[in-house]
Amino acid sequence: MSETVRLTVAQAVVKFLAAQYSERDGVEQKLFEGCFGIFGHGNVAGIGQALLEAELDDPEALPYVLGRNEQAMVHTAVAYARMKDRLQTWAISTSVGPGATNMVTGAALATINRLPVLLLPADTFADRSASPLLQELELPSAGDVTVNDCFRPVSRYFDRVWRPEQLPAALLSAMRVLTDPVETGAVTVCFPQDVQAQAHDWPPELFAKRVWHVARPLPEKAALARAVEIIRSAERPLVVAGGGVHYSGATAALAAFCEATGIPVGQSQAGKGTLLYDHPQCLGAIGSTGSTAANAIAKDADVVIGIGTRYSDFTTASRTAFQNPDVRFVNVNVAGIDAVKHSGTSVVADARETLDALTGALDGYRVPESYVAEYAGLDAEWTETVRSVFHPEVPAAGAGGLLTQAEVIGMVNELSDPRDVVVCAAGSMPGDLHKLWQTRDAKGYHVEYGYSCMGYEVAGGLGVRLACPDRDVFVMVGDGSYLMMATELATAVQEGLKVITVLVQNHGFASIGALSQALGSQRFGTAYRYRSAETRRLDGDVLPLDLAANAESFGIRVIRTKGPEDFAAAIADAKAAPDSTVIYVETDPLIGAPDSNSWWDVPVSAVAGIESTRAARKVYDEAKATQKSFLAPSLPNTEGSTR
Known part of the structure; x- marks a missing residue:
């Protein structure tokens, strides 16, 4: 019988993860580039202590990166995994309670997009010696449910390690799912606080290098x-x-x-x-x-x-x-x-x-x-249509000489290098990028649209940059998404990651505002405005939000632009700079991109007292009538051509 290795559960987790590799077509790579984390009382003395020991022993084994928001850390890991074609990813450690549940949105995004990420949320005590704990969920109907159970429906694999002996099976199952191109997505393994710190004698085989083959199933x-x-x-x-x-x-x-x-x-x-x-x-x-x-x-x-x-x-x-x-x-x-x-x-x-x-x-x-x-x-x-919106006859044709969003996209597209990567996720920008962006490199376009999660942009940009350090990354983000999660700009500064963020000020939700208007709801509740004393509605003056100043507070250089010449110069400046830059630009949200001659099913109120809603419902019913069920089987046509 071989000698055992005495480690805590947390130390065993870190040691195991550092020894995992993926392989496809004979090429091996580390499965985990590192571990993102935010420490709290649930993990600081468990996973935190284990990561410290690992870093002191070998800083490259499983590098630790401090994030600012748990959801954002998942986004960064997912973006990294996407750029690495799902062959590599990151682990993420959080404390118990809100630190853990903050990751649920990120887990849903990963699973919907079929991208691998390993979530290691702390959990309440397994021995229940001090219950009820700070941040513990108490249910009168079940004693074994914790807030982490909300990860179950948004994870491709879920487990909770109540005892040290359960760890090997949980970790091996997690790796199987992470490296399966069909099953992959968010994998969640929960660790009660007390279990993390428990010592156990482990078989050394658990920590041997393990290579997971990523299959290429052949067609039948x-x-x-x-x-x-x-x-x-x-x-x-x-x-x-x-x-x-x-x-x-x-x-x-x-x-x-x-x-x-x-x-x-x-x-x-x-x-x-x-x-x-x-x-x-x-x-x-x-x-x-x-x-x-x-x-x-x-x-x-x-x-x-x-x-x-x-x-x-x-x-x-x-x-x-x-x-x-x-x-x-x-x-x-x-x-x-x-x-x-x-x-x-x-x-x-x-x-x-x-x-x-x-x-x-x-x-x-x-x-x-x-x-x-x-x-x-x-x-x-269509190419001529794109050219005409990138280079309008009257530049800066928006109200007050503001650039249009299409002009902003065109200038970034044409002034960036072919191998640079554009990153976006939510609002009107993804749709405009999808139809207008001229992709000159297979990896040059990175838009998260499975979950279209506001706040993904900056965090995702970090993941792209970590995966591709030889490419410039242009994060395109509107004020709505920026205000959701700008915090990872601090992580970019901390890690010395150069990311160019194009911050578009629309004074509200441009995409939903336009959708609201198209559906007869008159852009209600989509603009950043004061509440009017006269009407008691949000239809007062525009809020004096200085998002450029906010970005500067993270220690990042900000370039404020006012027109096409300013904006073009800012792109060149940001490209030449060694560190991150935020380019601030105000656009006219009322001027959209060219129409796609297409439709999207967003139901309109069937009964309404507002005329604009009734008119929108008529348009909706007409489009709905063209929707197909596609129930007929696609069988070979034996009478068809055999050219």
Whole structure:
């Protein structure tokens, strides 16, 4: 029997995590780059003490980074994991109570986006010797429930280590889920305060280097044959590329497939960059925030090939994008839940492996040249539309000479380097970026739109910079999201991470304001204004918020801009600077980006005393009538073409 290693539970956790690796295609990397944490009474003497010992022994084993907000730490880890194609991530330690539950939003974001992150919240005492504890939930109906149970529905794996003996099984199960491309998401393992500090004799094998293979499931031959038959019968096929193309490392395979067949591509938010914007088959964004080119082709597509996409409501324009009555779907995805959507013919397999197989099996097939000419013409029209909003005939055409948001996006796009990364998550900015941003590098676009979480931007920018230290990171954030979570600017200063934050002042929620107006609710409750003494409503003067001064308080250099020349100079200045910069710009929130000729299903009040709401409901009913169920199975068409 081998000698045991005597460590506390917390020390064993840290030692175990430092020895975990992932591997794909023969390439190994550390699974955990480090551990973010905020210490409180629930973890300072447990995980905190263990991290201190590890840092003193080997600072590179599991580096500790102090964050400012628990939710933000999860966002940073998720952004890092996304840039690393889900092969690496971070662990996160928090105290008991509010420190733990602050992470629930981040956990939901990670799970919805299928991105791995390990959450290690502290928990109440296992021995209950001092109950009720500070911050302990007491329920009259259950003695074993704590606030951490709210992680269960938003975690892909949940466990609580009540006794030291349970630790190995919990950790191994956690690693299995984190490294599974189908099951991955937030993994939560809770540690009662007293258990963290308990000593135990561990088998040394627990701390040996362990390599987790990330699989590439091959397509089943019969499923591939069915997909090939449907695609060969198509006259107007379209690929919808999602984030799975990135995570599989399948961008080159997608390009080869499209070049061989002539099939054009529309991209979801997560799939943007799967083809570069000027690739002949790239029609850009698709759906509610898509290009008019992609949406026009989607409308009449007879076969839609979804690759690594969840088919979210924005991607499908709430199931109104595909209007061909005979449209069929071929879905390539590692996750069965996505592969069967829209009654598609499913190929449950790795995107890269399947694309390579499809390209070979479709040898000799190519779409008609008339179709190529059609989508190329539509794409050229959209490119000209983008050029016109990036370079309007009258620059700074907003009220009072303010820049428009589209102009701001255009200047950042054109004045940044091709390998720089734009980061965004919520408000009107993600939609405008989706349709307008011209992606020149596969990793140059990072918009979180599975959860579209306000406050992700700055924290996510840190994760991107940690993952890609050789790229500049442009965080695009409106005042609404900035006020939700600007705290990680302090972490950027602490860690010497250069992030360029473009802080757009809209004096309120520009996106929801515009949506409110479109739905007949007259931008109610969406502007940052004083409460009027006369009306008792929030319709007084604009609040005197100085967000630039707020950013300066974090110790970050701020450049205030007033027009296009100022803004362009600020970008050049920020690019040349070695440290973080915030570029402050005020825009006109009433001037939007070009229309996508698309729709998004947001129900309007069926009964209203306000005329604007009644008018909006009429428009809603008309659009709702075009929504499809996609219940017919996508079977091969034996009478179709076999070009």
